[in-house]
Amino acid sequence: MDEIRALSAQLAQDPxxxxxxxxxxxxxxxxxLDAALRVATNGLERHPHLADxxxxxxxxxxxxxxxxxxxxxxxxxVRIAPHHTGALKGLAFLYFKVGDIEQAEAHLAAAKRxxxxxxxxxxxxxxxxxxxxxxxxxxxxTAEPEATVAASTAAVSGGALxxxxxxxxxxxxxxxxxxxxxxxxVLGGALKDGGGKDVTDAVAAYLAGVSQEAxxxxxxxxxxxxxxxxxxxxxxxxxxxxxxxxxxxxVVRERGMPLGRLAILAQRATLMARRWLDQQ
Amino acid sequence: MSKALxxxxxxxxxxxxxxxxxxxxxVVAEQLMEGIKGSAVAALAASLAGRLRRAMEAAGTxxxxxxxxxxxxGALLVVPSxxxxxxxxxxxxxxxxxxxxxxxxxxxxAAEAGA
Numbered sequence: 001m002d003e004i005r006a007l008s009a010q011l012a013q014d015p016x017x018x019x020x021x022x023x024x025x026x027x028x029x030x031x032x033l034d035a036a037l038r039v040a041t042n043g044l045e046r047h048p049h050l051a052d053x054x055x056x057x058x059x060x061x062x063x064x065x066x067x068x069x070x071x072x073x074x075x076x077x078v079r080i081a082p083h084h085t086g087a088l089k090g091l092a093f094l095y096f097k098v099g100d101i102e103q104a105e106a107h108l109a110a111a112k113r114x115x116x117x118x119x120x121x122x123x124x125x126x127x128x129x130x131x132x133x134x135x136x137x138x139x140x141x142t143a144e145p146e147a148t149v150a151a152s153t154a155a156v157s158g159g160a161l162x163x164x165x166x167x168x169x170x171x172x173x174x175x176x177x178x179x180x181x182x183x184x185x186v187l188g189g190a191l192k193d194g195g196g197k198d199v200t201d202a203v204a205a206y207l208a209g210v211s212q213e214a215x216x217x218x219x220x221x222x223x224x225x226x227x228x229x230x231x232x233x234x235x236x237x238x239x240x241x242x243x244x245x246x247x248x249x250x251v252v253r254e255r256g257m258p259l260g261r262l263a264i265l266a267q268r269a270t271l272m273a274r275r276w277l278d279q280q
Numbered sequence: 281m282s283k284a285l286x287x288x289x290x291x292x293x294x295x296x297x298x299x300x301x302x303x304x305x306x307v308v309a310e311q312l313m314e315g316i317k318g319s320a321v322a323a324l325a326a327s328l329a330g331r332l333r334r335a336m337e338a339a340g341t342x343x344x345x346x347x348x349x350x351x352x353x354g355a356l357l358v359v360p361s362x363x364x365x366x367x368x369x370x371x372x373x374x375x376x377x378x379x380x381x382x383x384x385x386x387x388x389x390a391a392e393a394g395a
Contacts, residue, residue, distance in 0.1 A: 192340075193339065194340045195340070199339055203339045206338050209331045209335075210332055213324075213328045214349055216324065217324040217327075217328050218356075221316075221320065221354070222353065222354075223351035223352065224353040225352050226350065226352075227350055227351060228350040229332070229349050230347060230348055231336060231341075231346065232346045233336050233341030233342045233345065234341070234342030234343060235340065235341050236339070236340065236342070238336060250339075252339050252341060
């Protein structure tokens, strides 16, 4: 508590300083996640291009089980600083969590190239190979060991690619993402409505018609090929894209997710779907 | 009615705006740049709106309040209006780099005002 008090005082004296990184991490380790989140977001507002700030925010989000946002933040950290080992390990953790062993190992390998002597990386490799969940990514070297993330999602085995792994790394892969072929047949993912009812087949059947109509509309209006359809509904938002000419991807999220963010998520899902289709 | 369409077409990048009957895809009012076929836009927008509505209802997201089709050389933006949010469609045809947020606002305003 003394440490938190001291760090809070330092930050109050100099709000522009980077002490928010240590304060946020200290609060996170104490389990004061809401306070940690406030510190991290305030810090991010002042230092939006600081990879460490995105890394801190991602770790807090992971502790809060908000894996989708955590993925975005670690992804952003790596874009800003491609050799950020904390973020690379974080992404590896999330990939492993959804069963994408290949991506998990690739990110760990990237982290190892930067820090070959980091024992936690080899440890994570061993755990992955042994089929165990690796510890959630370690914080910055100055911080103390962190608490483990609650195991809420079952890891998928690292076997051959199957339809459950099309959207590995994306939250809601089995309830808000759907990949279908031109005839409306499901290729991967699944959809549930607000009541938890599986609506995959019904939506897939309607989507084939939407895709054909969207293509016809864009062509006849001289707009060229269509590349996306976004819609706001009364209870949820959707984004439609086509990863290949013969496949269509639907992303459904709650109303609170803005269309712009949904489009970014759809872009990422499109890349994953394209990669998965190429491997078939 | 024409004032509402006028406000939409004032947004930079918007090539035309129109009111369309959602049920039969006929033009109710239009303000379009040269070269845009109003009747085609109306028919296609209504048809796509109908299919999208069914898909969204099946997905549990409710009926759409705004949608937009992005294409290589332009975009089609639509807000359903009217009692059942489906009697009329307020439609805009725009350049690909248009400010979507601004057009969306004007479309929603037009729909609220009963266009």
